[in-house]
Amino acid sequence: DGGITQSPKYLFRKEGQNVTLSCEQNLNHDAMYWYRQDPGQGLRLIYYSQIVNDFQKGDIAEGYSVSREKKESFPLTVTSAQKNPTAFYLCASSPGSPYGYTFGSGTRLTVV
């Protein structure tokens, strides 16, 4: 079945640690996105990529980094510079405008 796979489902980070969240899609979509969702709040865009080897910052890119070496993969690294990383992280993909997004199941990151 086609879809987006995010892993791990739950992740715990110690202070000062970098962690990487995985996102893989087999939908052959060109565009991929990372969002952050805090409790009771909407989605905030971290980074997006519309083509391999190219990506742009979203509204809250500070403390995060991404790569897009393959069409299928768009990993997100939460660096130690991100001071409040505890949140629900959602990866999405799209074939492009005017179509909607398909979301992965999300990764819940907690700082311990």
Add this chain to the structure above:
Amino acid sequence: QKEVEQNSGPLSVPEGAIASLNCTYSDRVSQSFFWYRQYSGKSPELIMSIYSNGDKEDGRFTAQLNKASQYVSLLIRDSQPSDSATYLCAVNERNNDMRFGAGTRLTVKP
């Protein structure tokens, strides 16, 4: 800053009633409009898309779009307890920049 506004709710309706969810957006060049359903602790799921003025029906769901008023709504007929979720409105501009509202929490009471 381009905005998508939704009433955060909670909106509570009895089982079998019509639930009406509303959304306004600020960017006049917006081209496509979406409703996502998000159950607690889960990721959003696309349930409706609408691109032109008027109504679009899919089963118990009807999306309504009025570009002149910059308004999009979602009606859920014969609401069921399984419809209890947060509904996110999203607006997609020409460059595929999708903006999400904060969501309206719907509770359907048996």
